[in-house]
Amino acid sequence: MEKVMRKLRSAYRAFGKWAASNPLRLFPFPKSLSGYSKLDGKTDLGAAVNIALLAVPQGMAYAAIAELPILYGIICSAVAAIIAPLFASSRHTILGPTNATSLMVFSFFAAGTYSMSEKLNLMPLLVVMVGVICLIGAILKAAELVQYVSQSVLVGYITGAAILIMINQGKHIFGVSEVVAPASNFFEMFSELVSANYAYLWQPAVLGFGTLLLYLALTKWLKALPNFAISLGLAALLSAIFSSQSASWAAAVPNFPTFALNDLTFRFHTPTEAGILGDISSLLGVAFAIAFLASLENTVMSKSLASRTGSRTEINQDMMSVGMANLACAFTASMPASGSLTRSALNYESGARSGVSSILSGIFCLIAIFLFVFLTPNPVAFIPKAALSGLVIAVAASLIKIRNIRICARSTPEDGGVLILTFLTALIFPLYVAILIGVSLSIFLFLRKVSRPYLVEYEVSDDGELRELGQKKKRPNPAISIVHVEGSLFFGAAELFQTQVQRLVVDPNIKVIILRLKNARHLDATSVMALRELIHFVRSKDRHLIISGATRDVYKVLKSSGVLRTLQRGCRREEGETNLFFYAPSNPNISTRDALIRAQELLGTKKADIKIFYDPSHEKKGSS
Numbered sequence: 001m002e003k004v005m006r007k008l009r010s011a012y013r014a015f016g017k018w019a020a021s022n023p024l025r026l027f028p029f030p031k032s033l034s035g036y037s038k039l040d041g042k043t044d045l046g047a048a049v050n051i052a053l054l055a056v057p058q059g060m061a062y063a064a065i066a067e068l069p070i071l072y073g074i075i076c077s078a079v080a081a082i083i084a085p086l087f088a089s090s091r092h093t094i095l096g097p098t099n100a101t102s103l104m105v106f107s108f109f110a111a112g113t114y115s116m117s118e119k120l121n122l123m124p125l126l127v128v129m130v131g132v133i134c135l136i137g138a139i140l141k142a143a144e145l146v147q148y149v150s151q152s153v154l155v156g157y158i159t160g161a162a163i164l165i166m167i168n169q170g171k172h173i174f175g176v177s178e179v180v181a182p183a184s185n186f187f188e189m190f191s192e193l194v195s196a197n198y199a200y201l202w203q204p205a206v207l208g209f210g211t212l213l214l215y216l217a218l219t220k221w222l223k224a225l226p227n228f229a230i231s232l233g234l235a236a237l238l239s240a241i242f243s244s245q246s247a248s249w250a251a252a253v254p255n256f257p258t259f260a261l262n263d264l265t266f267r268f269h270t271p272t273e274a275g276i277l278g279d280i281s282s283l284l285g286v287a288f289a290i291a292f293l294a295s296l297e298n299t300v301m302s303k304s305l306a307s308r309t310g311s312r313t314e315i316n317q318d319m320m321s322v323g324m325a326n327l328a329c330a331f332t333a334s335m336p337a338s339g340s341l342t343r344s345a346l347n348y349e350s351g352a353r354s355g356v357s358s359i360l361s362g363i364f365c366l367i368a369i370f371l372f373v374f375l376t377p378n379p380v381a382f383i384p385k386a387a388l389s390g391l392v393i394a395v396a397a398s399l400i401k402i403r404n405i406r407i408c409a410r411s412t413p414e415d416g417g418v419l420i421l422t423f424l425t426a427l428i429f430p431l432y433v434a435i436l437i438g439v440s441l442s443i444f445l446f447l448r449k450v451s452r453p454y455l456v457e458y459e460v461s462d463d464g465e466l467r468e469l470g471q472k473k474k475r476p477n478p479a480i481s482i483v484h485v486e487g488s489l490f491f492g493a494a495e496l497f498q499t500q501v502q503r504l505v506v507d508p509n510i511k512v513i514i515l516r517l518k519n520a521r522h523l524d525a526t527s528v529m530a531l532r533e534l535i536h537f538v539r540s541k542d543r544h545l546i547i548s549g550a551t552r553d554v555y556k557v558l559k560s561s562g563v564l565r566t567l568q569r570g571c572r573r574e575e576g577e578t579n580l581f582f583y584a585p586s587n588p589n590i591s592t593r594d595a596l597i598r599a600q601e602l603l604g605t606k607k608a609d610i611k612i613f614y615d616p617s618h619e620k621k622g623s624s
Contacts, residue, residue, distance in 0.1 A: 024138060024320055029086045032354055040353040047350035048360030051343050053226035055081065055096060055361060056368050058343070060232075060256075060383070061392045062097035063335065064172075065165055066105040068119070070380065071259045072335045073097045074369055080325040080337035081362030085355025088321035089314040090302035094343040094358050095325045098297060099399060100431075101290050101338045103161050106168070107430040108286040111184035118272070125269040125279055127330040127337075129287035134295055134323030143319040146296045150445070151526035152408040152418040153438035154296075158399050160186075160426025160434065165396035167193065172389035173208040175201035175252055186427035203242075203252035204386035211235040212390035228391060235387035236379075254385055258378040264369070266331045289432030290336050292439070294326070295319045298339030305348050308537075342395075404529065407561045411525040414445055419525075479509040480599045482592065484516040502537055511543055512599040516592060518549030518583050523557040532563045544602050548581040548595035555582070 025031075055077040063073030080095035105126075109119050137143060167189045171177040176196040183189045211231055218227035243250035272279055299315045306313040318339075325337045347357055372380050408419045422438035429437075538545045547567065550558075558564040564580070571577040579598070581591040 023314060024317055027086060028089065028317065029355060032091065033356075036354065036356075041356065043351050043353050044357035045360060047347050047352035047357040048364060050226065050350045051081075051094060051347055051357065051361035052364035052368070053229050054346060055094075055343055055365055057229045057232045057388075057391070058340075058395075059097055059365070061228075061388055061395065062099065062102040064385070064388055065099065065102040065168070065392060066097075066335055067109075068105070068123070068335055069259065069263075069333070070256050070383075071263055071333050071369070072123070073102075074365060075264075075332050076329055076334040076337050078362045078365035078369065079329045079332055079334060081358045081365065083328040083362075084321040084325040084337070085358045086321075087317070087324045088302075088355060089312075089317040090305065091311070091354050092305045092344055092348040092352055093298060093302045093318065094340050094347050094361065095298065095322065095337045096340050096343065097335055098294075098338045098340055099165060099396060100158065100161055100293055100297065101336050103165055103168075104286065104290055104293065104431040104435075105335060107164070107184055108432055110182050111430045112282075113182060120267075121270055121272070122279065122283065123335065124267045124330050126283050126287055126290075127326050127334060128269075129280065129283055130291045130294065130336045131323045131326030131330060133287060133291035134319055134326060136323075137291065137295060138316045138320035138323060141316050143295055143299055143315040146292075146299050146315070149296065149439055150415070150418055150442040150524070151404075151529055152415040152524075153422050153435075153442045155401070155404045155408050155525075156419040156422030157426055157431075157435055157438055159405060160423045161431060162396040162399040163427065164189070164431070166393050169389040169392050169396075171196070172385045173205055173393070175199075175204040175254075175386065177385070184430055201252045203249050204384070207235060207239055207253055207384055208386035208390035208393075210390070211387040212394045215391055215394050228395075231391060232383065232387060235384060235390075236382045239384045239387065240382050256380055256383050256385060256388075258380045259373065261373050263333055264373070267333055268331065285436070286430075286432040289435050290338075291322075293435060294322050294336060294338035297341070298322050301339040301341055301344045305344060308348065403562075407529055407532075407563070408525040410560045410562075411523070411528050411557055415525040418442060418445065479507075480512045480514060480596065480603075481510050482514045482516060484518070502534065511603055512546065513538060513543065514546045514548055514592065514595045514599060516549045517547055517554050518551070518588065518591070523554055525561070528557060528561045528563050531558075532566055535563075535566055544579075544599070546579045546581070546595045546598055548591040549583045549588070550580055550591070551583050555580070 056074055059073030059075075059077035060070040061073070062076075063070045066072070077096040084093070084095040109122075114122070164186055167186060170189075170193045171180040174193075174196075176193070176199045179196045179199045180192045183192050211234075214234065215227055215231040218225060218230060239249075239253055239255075243253065269276075269279070274282065298318055298321075302313045302315070302318050322337065322339070329335070329337050343361075347361075350357070352358075372378055405419070409416045418438065418441055421441060422434060425434040425437050428434075535545050545567070547554075555564070558567065558580075567579050571579055577598075581594045581598070584590050
């Protein structure tokens with residue numbers, strides 16, 4: 001017994017040391033406001049207005065996707081936007097309902113044929129479970145594992161989810177929502193929609209597709225405007241005019257039901273006949289899937305924005321913010337919250353300086369809710385379901401990225417297989433099952449192939465030899481950075497070279513980056529897409545990127561995916577210019593020598609400084 005107690009005490013001390021090393025901060029928001037000025041506040045206020053104008057109608061749309069009262073989407077947009085910045089490391093990420101999580105909620109409850117009252121009763125428990133899982137994941141540093149999810153899984157899942165969203169909105173577009181039976185997968189939805197063709201109505205179809213076309217036109221020609229809100233407002237106005245003139249129009253085009261002040265009260269879960277443990281058991285799978293997807297969306301968004309600003313982001317801290325936001329949402333009329341791609345990008349593009357913009361946007365959403373409650377007549381009563389469905393279809397269609405699908409399908413057979421399997425499972429099974437299947441397959445392939453790369457430091461000696469750097473010396477500008485990648489560039493490692501090289505570009509002295517891929521192996525769709533984004537990022541900063549030491553396998557993947565054309569853009573072939581230099585077995589360093597000559601041509605100098613990137617987290621393993 002004493003021996004057991006000693007082991008328990010040892011384990012407890014080890015856990016205590018581990019917990020103490022966790023960088024999570026309970027309330028980091030005040031520190032982020034250090035040096036906050038009036039100009040920052042003015043800029044954040046302007047960004048918040050833009051976000052709120054998008055968040056309110058989008059919240060309605062996402063609630064409609066989940067087939068919840070539209071109040072749930074607006075409340076989630078408000079509460080999550082207010083709470084998340086208090087715990088997040090990212091300055092620009094906006095939390096709220098999203099397409100993917102909304103459809104996951106819908107597919108789970110549709111598969112179980114839950115009634116609306118049962119669904120609303122289980123929502124608080126589901127959102128609490130999502131929040132708790134995210135908090136536990138943040139404490140266990142689980143956010144770091146999302147980089148091992150293949151891009152093919154995400155592309156396949158998002159494409160399948162987008163198609164499900166569009167086909168599910170068909171019943172509102174054609175005015176047959178009362179005729180179509182509930183369905184949980186694409187084939188059942190499609191069959192039910194086709195079977196109800198005898199009851200199709202032209203009025204909602206005209207309004208729905210008209211709203212969709214209006215939104216697409218405004219998005220193309222007037223990108224700076226809040227086109228989602230404008231399109232929905234104009235459609236509601238036209239429908240109200242037609243309804244006042246035609247009883248048949250009013251009967252064929254239903255509007256959303258209004259909500260009252262008592263709908264804003266705190267909600268608590270009432271155990272069903274299965275009991276609280278039975279309810280937790282039934283929701284556990286979808287809660288894990290939503291928590292994973294919410295953390296993944298938030299991490300991807302925060303990293304993308306951080307790479308643009310050159311700032312750092314703490315992904316486990318951001319996962320904690322997702323958990324806290326969901327816990328806050330759980331006791332209101334709300335749905336699960338996640339990181340929003342569109343609202344976060346708008347926040348960044350609007351020049352937001354801090355999380356204050358997110359908090360203010362949430363407050364504006366709350367003000368909108370109370371205006372809806374107290375205004376007479378209630379504006380919600382004039383919003384046609386068909387118009388909102390048309391906008392949902394437009395947003396869902398924008399999620400289907402043909403270029404990303406092509407890259408994943410062509411890069412490697414494994415990527416193509418994962419893409420197709422995840423896509424098909426998203427159409428056949430509930431979405432939380434599809435994402436778990438895709439991630440499991442992705443991890444299996446990773447464990448089979450991965451060999452994490454490391455970066456080695458290189459320099460050009462006085463006599464022109466390429467060798468590992470001995471001691472760094474200051475050299476005059478302009479600078480050339482040689483980044484040598486050793487090992488696998490499978491999807492788990494794609495971010496390593498992408499983010500590190502992006503940080504190099506922040507250095508104003510660096511003008512040319514030579515990416516040495518002599519010992520890089522296992523390029524796949526994720527690493528190729530990361531390379532494509534890296535090329536665009538480098539060129540946006542008026543820098544150049546050259547690849548040296550490319551093997552035939554690397555060349556084949558780059559050519560098949562179409563990224564080679566992106567790399568070679570700007571090269572004058574008739575003059576023999578190229579940004580890709582092949583590995584020569586007879587002289588391993590000749591490709592880098594040629595790359596350096598090309599770099600000097602781009603710089604217009606023969607005396608360029610050679611600055612070498614070094615990753616101190618890995619030991620050197622011999623020269624290449």
